[in-house]
Amino acid sequence: MGIGQVPVRESYSQSLRKLAATAVLQAMEDASVDRVEALFASNMLGDELQGQKHIAALIADEVGLRGIEALEIRAAMASGAAALRMAYLTVASGTADLAVAVGVEKMSEGVAAPILAKALDAEKEQADGATMVGRNAEIMRLYLEGYDVPEDGLANFSVNAHRNARNNRNAMFNDRRVSKRAVMKSRMIHAPIRLLDSSPICDGAAAVVLAASDEARAYTSFPVEILASSVATDRFRAMNRRDPLWLEAAHLSAHKAFRQANVNREDVGLFELHDAFSILAALSLEAVGFAEPGEGWRLGAENAIRLRGPIPISTMGGLKARGHPIGATALYQACEITLQLTERADKNQVPNAKIGLMQSFGGVATTVITHVLGT
Amino acid sequence: MGIGQVPVRESYSQSLRKLAATAVLQAMEDASVDRVEALFASNMLGDELQGQKHIAALIADEVGLRGIEALEIRAAMASGAAALRMAYLTVASGTADLAVAVGVEKMSEGVAAPILAKALDAEKEQADGATMVGRNAEIMRLYLEGYDVPEDGLANFSVNAHRNARNNRNAMFNDRRVSKRAVMKSRMIHAPIRLLDSSPICDGAAAVVLAASDEARAYTSFPVEILASSVATDRFRAMNRRDPLWLEAAHLSAHKAFRQANVNREDVGLFELHDAFSILAALSLEAVGFAEPGEGWRLGAENAIRLRGPIPISTMGGLKARGHPIGATALYQACEITLQLTERADKNQVPNAKIGLMQSFGGVATTVITHVLGT
Numbered sequence: 001m002g003i004g005q006v007p008v009r010e011s012y013s014q015s016l017r018k019l020a021a022t023a024v025l026q027a028m029e030d031a032s033v034d035r036v037e038a039l040f041a042s043n044m045l046g047d048e049l050q051g052q053k054h055i056a057a058l059i060a061d062e063v064g065l066r067g068i069e070a071l072e073i074r075a076a077m078a079s080g081a082a083a084l085r086m087a088y089l090t091v092a093s094g095t096a097d098l099a100v101a102v103g104v105e106k107m108s109e110g111v112a113a114p115i116l117a118k119a120l121d122a123e124k125e126q127a128d129g130a131t132m133v134g135r136n137a138e139i140m141r142l143y144l145e146g147y148d149v150p151e152d153g154l155a156n157f158s159v160n161a162h163r164n165a166r167n168n169r170n171a172m173f174n175d176r177r178v179s180k181r182a183v184m185k186s187r188m189i190h191a192p193i194r195l196l197d198s199s200p201i202c203d204g205a206a207a208v209v210l211a212a213s214d215e216a217r218a219y220t221s222f223p224v225e226i227l228a229s230s231v232a233t234d235r236f237r238a239m240n241r242r243d244p245l246w247l248e249a250a251h252l253s254a255h256k257a258f259r260q261a262n263v264n265r266e267d268v269g270l271f272e273l274h275d276a277f278s279i280l281a282a283l284s285l286e287a288v289g290f291a292e293p294g295e296g297w298r299l300g301a302e303n304a305i306r307l308r309g310p311i312p313i314s315t316m317g318g319l320k321a322r323g324h325p326i327g328a329t330a331l332y333q334a335c336e337i338t339l340q341l342t343e344r345a346d347k348n349q350v351p352n353a354k355i356g357l358m359q360s361f362g363g364v365a366t367t368v369i370t371h372v373l374g375t
Numbered sequence: 376m377g378i379g380q381v382p383v384r385e386s387y388s389q390s391l392r393k394l395a396a397t398a399v400l401q402a403m404e405d406a407s408v409d410r411v412e413a414l415f416a417s418n419m420l421g422d423e424l425q426g427q428k429h430i431a432a433l434i435a436d437e438v439g440l441r442g443i444e445a446l447e448i449r450a451a452m453a454s455g456a457a458a459l460r461m462a463y464l465t466v467a468s469g470t471a472d473l474a475v476a477v478g479v480e481k482m483s484e485g486v487a488a489p490i491l492a493k494a495l496d497a498e499k500e501q502a503d504g505a506t507m508v509g510r511n512a513e514i515m516r517l518y519l520e521g522y523d524v525p526e527d528g529l530a531n532f533s534v535n536a537h538r539n540a541r542n543n544r545n546a547m548f549n550d551r552r553v554s555k556r557a558v559m560k561s562r563m564i565h566a567p568i569r570l571l572d573s574s575p576i577c578d579g580a581a582a583v584v585l586a587a588s589d590e591a592r593a594y595t596s597f598p599v600e601i602l603a604s605s606v607a608t609d610r611f612r613a614m615n616r617r618d619p620l621w622l623e624a625a626h627l628s629a630h631k632a633f634r635q636a637n638v639n640r641e642d643v644g645l646f647e648l649h650d651a652f653s654i655l656a657a658l659s660l661e662a663v664g665f666a667e668p669g670e671g672w673r674l675g676a677e678n679a680i681r682l683r684g685p686i687p688i689s690t691m692g693g694l695k696a697r698g699h700p701i702g703a704t705a706l707y708q709a710c711e712i713t714l715q716l717t718e719r720a721d722k723n724q725v726p727n728a729k730i731g732l733m734q735s736f737g738g739v740a741t742t743v744i745t746h747v748l749g750t
Contacts, residue, residue: 015498038606047422051501053493054451054611057742061611067627069606070742071457072449076429082446086461093468118428123390126426231413231444236429236436252442367432367445 001216001224002031002209003335008172008323011108012203016043016050019205020104021062023331027100027207031219036209037096038069040087042079042103043327044119049110059102069096075231076119076362077276079103080330081369084208085229088371091210092226102207103328112201116326119363121237133198133277135238135364137190140279143245144192147294151192154278155183156300157313158196158320161275164307165317167347170332172202172323197278204325206332222342227261227355228372230254238364245294249368250287250359261355261372265289269353270312270340272333274361276319284359285311312350315340330360334371341375376591376599377406377584378710383547383698386483387578391418391425394580395479396437398706402475402582406594411584412471413444415462417454417478418702424485434477444471450606451494451737452651454478455705456744459583460604463746466585467601477582478703487576491701494738496612508573508652510613510739512565515654518620519567522669526567529653530558531675532688533571533695536650539682540692542722545707547577547698571695572653579700581707597717602636602730603747605629613739620669624743625662625734636730636747640664644728645687645715647708649736651694659734660686687725690715705735709746716750 004026006012006019014022020041028034041056052058056070069090073082080103087101117131125135143149162178165171178196186196216223232252238244258264265288275281282296290311291299299305305313316322316336319329337356339345356373379401381387381394389397395416403409416431427433431445444465448457455478462476492506500510518524537553540546553571561571591598607627613619633639640663650656657671665686666674674680680688691697691711694704712731714720731748 044428047490047493050497051493052497053419053449053490054495054738054741056450057608057737058496058611060608061741065608066610067607067624070450070608071460071606073461074428074447074449075431075445085446086448086464089461089464089468089470093464095464115422115428118422118426120429121433122425122427231446232442233432233435233440233445235441236433249442362432363429366429366436 001338002027003338004030004207005170005332005335006205007170008202008204008325010172010202012106016046016052016104016106017058017062019106019203020059020102023205023207024059024063024100024102027209031209033098033209033219036065036068036098036100038090038099039065040083040099040101041072042074042083043105044076044079045105045107045112045115045326048115050106075367075369077326078330078360078362078367078369079327081360081371084330084334084371085231085369087210088226088229091212097215098209098211100207100209101331102205103331104205105325105327106203107201107325108203125237133190133193136277136279137193139238139244139364140192143279146245149297152180152184153297153301154197154282155180157275157278157281158183160305161314161318161320164315164348165321168316168322171317171321172200173321193277199276199319199324202323202325204323204328206328206335208331208334224338224341225374226371227374228257230256230260231367231369233367234365236366245283247283247287247365250284250365253368253370254288254359257370257372263355263372267355268357270315270350270356272337272358273313274319274359275314276324280361281313307348307350315348315350330358333358337373341373376713377402378713379405379582380545380707380710381580382545383577383579383700385547385577387481391421391427391479391481392433392437394481394578395434395477398580398582399434399438399475399477402584406584408473408584408594411440411443411473411475413465413474414440415458415474415476416447417449417458418480419451419454420480420482420487420490420701423490425481450742450744452701453705453735453737453742453744454702456735456746459705459709459746460606460744462585463601463604466587472590473584473586475582475584476706477580478706479580480700480702481578482576482700483578500612508565508568511652511654512568514613514619514739515567518654521620524672527555527559528672528676529572529657530555532650532653532656533558535675535680536689536693536695539690539723540696543691543697546692546696547575548696568652574651574694574699577698577700579698579703581703581710583706583709599713599716599748599750601746602749603632605631605635606744608742609740611741620658622658622662622740625659625740628743628745629663629734632745632747638730638747642730643732645690645725645731647712647733648688649694649734650689651699655736656688682723682725690723690725705733708733712748716748
């Protein structure tokens with residue numbers, strides 16, 4: 001797997017296509033290939049923020065990959081993982097020998113929140129004023145009240161993410177320390193969600209080049225393999241679910257992936273989860289089985305999620321502190337896990353990690369895509 | 376292959392999700408299955424016209440397919456073919472036993488043209504006022520002038536499409552006769568493109584259920600097989616191409632598909648091409664090799680494209696007269712070819728058709744997706 005990451009930043013003057021092309025070229029260079037046969041792109045907001053559809057072909061043209069297959073894959077905020085899955089399927093099925101998945105997002109132009117809200121039901125949620133922050137705030141309130149969690153019970157998810165971002169030059173927030181006190185004093189943006197419980201608006205692009213497993217060793221001495229890829233969906237609206245605090249699609253998708261990869265939860269050396277909001281980190285840990293329902297927050301509070309803890313998460317900053325440039329996010333996760341599994345994560349290296357788990361959510365975990373990576 | 380088609384109409388009061396769900400349920404009923412494991416959706420304009428992203432999961436929920444994989448696939452106006460390709464790849468690779476591809480578009484709400492223009496380069500085409508109609512008009516003018524084609528040289532493509540639509544109850548224009556004279560007297564919408572050279576704004580949804588070839592016979596006594604699926608891209612901007620009248624991606628993608636299916640052009644019994652504008656029918660026939668460059672219009676003018684001609688096209692009305700509800704179009708094509716290959720096309724039956732070719736264009740043939748279907 002060749003990887004390419006543009007540093008996540010608050011605002012780029014570079015265009016959407018150039019950010020994406022930079023990530024693709026970097027991934028191709030990392031993989032030592034000068035051509036791929038297929039490109040799968042992910043992007044969520046470009047139709048409206050940049051007035052540009054048809055981006056897969058545009059990126060292929062920008063990179064100079066004449067004639068190749070180029071398609072765009074979407075699943076709201078899980079789009080990057082969806083593109084990775086289609087690149088994986090294309091290579092694994094022998095349809096192409098080499099494929100690249102690239103995600104890109106430029107959220108700094110215009111106002112992203114109302115467009116992000118379109119991942120929710122237009123008729124039955126948006127029409128009532130729901131937004132992504134609002135829906136997650138409802139879920140967080142239910143969690144804090146339902147499980148009698150202390151007000152600062154989730155704050156360590158943010159502290160951990162920011163701590164890990166400091167050693168990641170591609171992270172948006174790699175220049176600051178964030179304490180639990182800082183989290184709890186940060187501005188309330190949509191009660192009970194505070195600014196530091198929430199991932200930032202940002203720009204970025206990331207890419208991975210995939211080759212068939214048996215051929216990857218020709219390209220790199222550190223091959224990382226996708227051991228499993230799976231997608232599951234839940235009832236579209238969280239409030240239609242029997243228990244809105246149980247992320248069934250995350251559960252289904254993870255367990256299907258574990259079976260496919262023939263690994264157990266205990267084998268997971270690190271978990272790049274979808275911590276767009278702190279509450280989602282707790283619920284993910286529960287859905288995948290690292291904690292009982294209502295107990296996920298304790299893994300944060302008790303520091304089990306640190307780099308040398310039993311279940312390291314957000315090891316390069318996560319969505320919270322590396323940043324969450326929507327369409328690109330899962331590709332950053334894939335790059336970061338690759339660095340970890342090949343012992344290239346420098347100061348953030350998780351010791352002896354052989355298996356990396358990554359999970360992406362579209363909507364309020366309506367679509368969940370899980371990948372298991374290994375060496 | 377189970378098929379489902381909502382009749383293409385000018386305007387539906389039914390919502391986007393209900394149109395899509397109707398097509399999916401009809402295709403599942405046609406295939407005699409009550410569950411699929413994966414759903415691939417295509418739609419181009421819903422983000423902006425209906426304010427709805429994340430439609431694959433929404434459609435899965437609407438149909439009641441709990442827990443399944445659901446992703447959206449895009450390639451501008453070729454999105455439907457892209458969804459079909461991903462469903463095909465998913466089933467062919469054994470990732471799922473049964474998958475459905477569903478396309479849906481509801482263009483009658485709002486103004487579609489400026490959103491369709493987003494398939495063109497935002498910085499270098501849209502910024503200069505280019506639209507899809509405008510770009511195709513330029514190409515048509517180059518064609519008429521460059522090859523010294525009579526002014527009415529392309530009119531028969533429209534006449535043929537409308538003739539075939541009359542016997543298709545799912546076609547938008549199945550209630551009228553259109554003569555060559557009517558085409559040439561129709562309103563000039565963007566010179567030299569007239570109203571009757573252009574596909575209409577409309578609503579629709581279509582779906583196909585796919586099963587692995589060796590299992591399909593358990594579901595139906597008339598199995599149709601996808602013999603090939605291929606995608607190619609060209610320089611993003613038509614005006615960047617050495618010859619804007621040569622559709623290289625259509626050529627590449629068709630010939631790759633012929634090799635994959637192990638068929639020759641002469642084996643093709645019917646060709647559902649991307650006649651969004653009459654000029655594209657001529658250029659497609661040339662790119663695929665049914666005519667020399669500059670000669671494709673003659674196949675129309677000389678009626679070679681009729682149901683009993685050497686190369687029947689748009690046999691159920693094509694994009695021009697069945698209608699072109701963007702994200703759904705290629706799924707209608709797949710349904711129509713299935714009807715032809717299984718001798719269910721009634722009055723429009725092409726005699727002895729064993730191989731059906733379908734092609735979809737994103738942008739001005741920037742992305743071209745070709746499928747070959749056979750029995």
